[in-house]
Amino acid sequence: MRRRRSPGVPLPLLVPAAVGVVFLVLPLIGLLVRAPWSTLGPALGRPEIGQALRLSLLSATLATAVSIVLGVPLAWVLARSRIRGRTVLRALVTVPLVLPPVVGGVALFLVLGRQGLLGRWLFEHFDVTIPFTTAAVVIAETFVAMPFLVISVEGALRAADARFEDAAATLGADRWTTFRRVTLPLVAPGIAAGAVLCWARALGEFGATITFAGNFPGTTQTMPLAVYLALQHDPEAAIVLSLVLLVVSLSTLLLLRDRWLGRTGGPVA
Amino acid sequence: MRMRVLLVPLMALALTGCGASSEDAGTETSAASGRELSGTLTVFAAASLTDVFTHLGDRLEQQNPHLDVRFNFAGSSALATQITQGAPADVFASANEAQMKVVTDAALQAEDPTIFTENVLEIAVPTGNPGHVTGLADFANPDLSLAICAPDVPCGAAAQKVFQLAGVRAVPDTEEEDVKAALTKVQLGEVDAALVYATDVRAAGSDVEGIPFPEAERAVNEYPIAALKAAPNPEAAQAFLDLVQSDDGQTALTAAGFRKPPS
Numbered sequence: 001m002r003r004r005r006s007p008g009v010p011l012p013l014l015v016p017a018a019v020g021v022v023f024l025v026l027p028l029i030g031l032l033v034r035a036p037w038s039t040l041g042p043a044l045g046r047p048e049i050g051q052a053l054r055l056s057l058l059s060a061t062l063a064t065a066v067s068i069v070l071g072v073p074l075a076w077v078l079a080r081s082r083i084r085g086r087t088v089l090r091a092l093v094t095v096p097l098v099l100p101p102v103v104g105g106v107a108l109f110l111v112l113g114r115q116g117l118l119g120r121w122l123f124e125h126f127d128v129t130i131p132f133t134t135a136a137v138v139i140a141e142t143f144v145a146m147p148f149l150v151i152s153v154e155g156a157l158r159a160a161d162a163r164f165e166d167a168a169a170t171l172g173a174d175r176w177t178t179f180r181r182v183t184l185p186l187v188a189p190g191i192a193a194g195a196v197l198c199w200a201r202a203l204g205e206f207g208a209t210i211t212f213a214g215n216f217p218g219t220t221q222t223m224p225l226a227v228y229l230a231l232q233h234d235p236e237a238a239i240v241l242s243l244v245l246l247v248v249s250l251s252t253l254l255l256l257r258d259r260w261l262g263r264t265g266g267p268v269a
Numbered sequence: 270m271r272m273r274v275l276l277v278p279l280m281a282l283a284l285t286g287c288g289a290s291s292e293d294a295g296t297e298t299s300a301a302s303g304r305e306l307s308g309t310l311t312v313f314a315a316a317s318l319t320d321v322f323t324h325l326g327d328r329l330e331q332q333n334p335h336l337d338v339r340f341n342f343a344g345s346s347a348l349a350t351q352i353t354q355g356a357p358a359d360v361f362a363s364a365n366e367a368q369m370k371v372v373t374d375a376a377l378q379a380e381d382p383t384i385f386t387e388n389v390l391e392i393a394v395p396t397g398n399p400g401h402v403t404g405l406a407d408f409a410n411p412d413l414s415l416a417i418c419a420p421d422v423p424c425g426a427a428a429q430k431v432f433q434l435a436g437v438r439a440v441p442d443t444e445e446e447d448v449k450a451a452l453t454k455v456q457l458g459e460v461d462a463a464l465v466y467a468t469d470v471r472a473a474g475s476d477v478e479g480i481p482f483p484e485a486e487r488a489v490n491e492y493p494i495a496a497l498k499a500a501p502n503p504e505a506a507q508a509f510l511d512l513v514q515s516d517d518g519q520t521a522l523t524a525a526g527f528r529k530p531p532s
Contacts (some may be wrong), residue, residue, distance in 0.1 A: 040304040106457075114414070129414065131459050132442040210450070214443025215419060221444075228446060230347040232421040 008013035060202035063141035105211025136213035141202035148193035156190020307335035309506035359506040382493035400461025431529035471526035
């Protein structure tokens with residue numbers, strides 16, 4: 001009887017969980033309530049919205065791609081290798097999680113800016129400047145979002161049964177083959193979950209982007225930047241922009257989750 | 270409401286506990302009302318006023334040991350939004366009249382705002398002027414790396430105005446979210462020039478050189494200040510307004526690169 005009333009969720013868990021949902025969802029409802037529904041049509045038709053949205057989707061996707069290419073091997077090193085100083089390495093890799101993104105942006109300047117450690121060399125020898133370009137947006141987003149992927153994938157690797165890899169090794173597979181043929185398929189859901197988390201973080205990135213990439217419509221003005229600037233003179237437009245970003249990101253996440261994670265589900269996201 | 274309840278015992282404490290005035294420098298402000306101020310004074314002020322107002326706030330605290338002056342420095346438009354959303358401020362000092370109008374349109378001011386200072390635009394370049402910038406026309410040079418403020422914020426609106434008046438088709442690489450962000454890019458040497466306020470150039474010190482240009486005279490930013498109707502501490506608000514407009518206040522503003530408004 002009792003069990004049927006609350007299907008499988010004990011009360012001490014149900015109450016805080018419900019409060020948690022309300023806490024996370026109420027601000028969203030606030031946006032929906034305050035949205036200027038009557039003028040939504042013309043507001044959505046403004047060309048800068050499409051421009052900012054395209055740039056946001058493109059840069060977040062590229063940032064996720066870069067994060068996968070660099071982050072999955074990095075997660076493997078953290079989870080499987082026995083190199084010394086792994087704990088320190090893990091802490092260093094997660095620095096962008098705790099660093100205020102604006103500081104991250106300044107730090108990127110100090111390395112990749114025209115006066116930066118590497119940037120100066122690029123500028124003097126190849127006449128290449130990175131700040132204020134779309135590439136800078138991708139770099140800033142990757143810097144902030146990649147740790148989310150690394151941590152997810154590392155968690156998945158630790159949770160995966162290492163005996164499959166051992167079996168592959170006994171059958172004569174080298175470590176690279178084992179990684180490609182055994183480990184990768186094993187942790188694919190974890191990579192997908194990490195990628196989704198990484199993409200979502202990149203899509204919402206503001207501080208590092210506006211600092212390192214600046215703000216120029218069409219080149220570096222992503223949706224969060226457009227929202228912030230719209231807020232300066234037209235709060236309603238800012239709400240419309242936020243709604244667009246929310247609808248696009250939520251529907252993408254829901255679609256991808258179904259397709260990638262299916263029944264099994266990953267450790268996160 | 271609750272603030273005021275708390276303030277009454279504090280005020281009584283200040284009146285009984287401390288009779289003698291401490292400083293002689295600016296007695297005209299606090300002596301005018303005949304008694305010391307206490308409690309908390311909350312001033313919302315444009316980011317460009319940070320240094321001068323912090324200094325003036327310290328002075329007011331010295332004159333009134335029981336007064337705690339707090340500042341919220343940010344972009345004027347963010348401040349105006351916060352005030353219309355009910356932030357508990359005593360004084361609002363805006364970097365342009367448009368954002369003060371947001372507050373007065375909502376009828377939140379205690380009295381009509383007063384223009385207390387002016388600021389003009391200046392070209393900021395990194396020390397040594399690597400881009401060989403000489404005037405406003407250089408902002409049309411696509412080979413230079415250039416920053417201006419976004420048109421949505423006051424310094425950006427002023428920039429648009431001078432470009433229009435001068436007939437310059439500006440090709441900036443970035444439209445910054447506020448004037449300090451534009452200045453930071455100059456300080457880091459990442460842009461060859463940025464259009465900022467004369468006061469920002471002054472505050473940046475040796476990292477930055479300023480290049481005044483004649484067109485700036487035609488887009489002068491006037492700074493209005495007003496006490497707010499819902500001010501939790503109206504007496505301290507008035508004292509701060511008086512201090513800002515006193516000779517001392519105006520001297521501090523001029524030293525920071527602001528200009529006295531024509532009276």
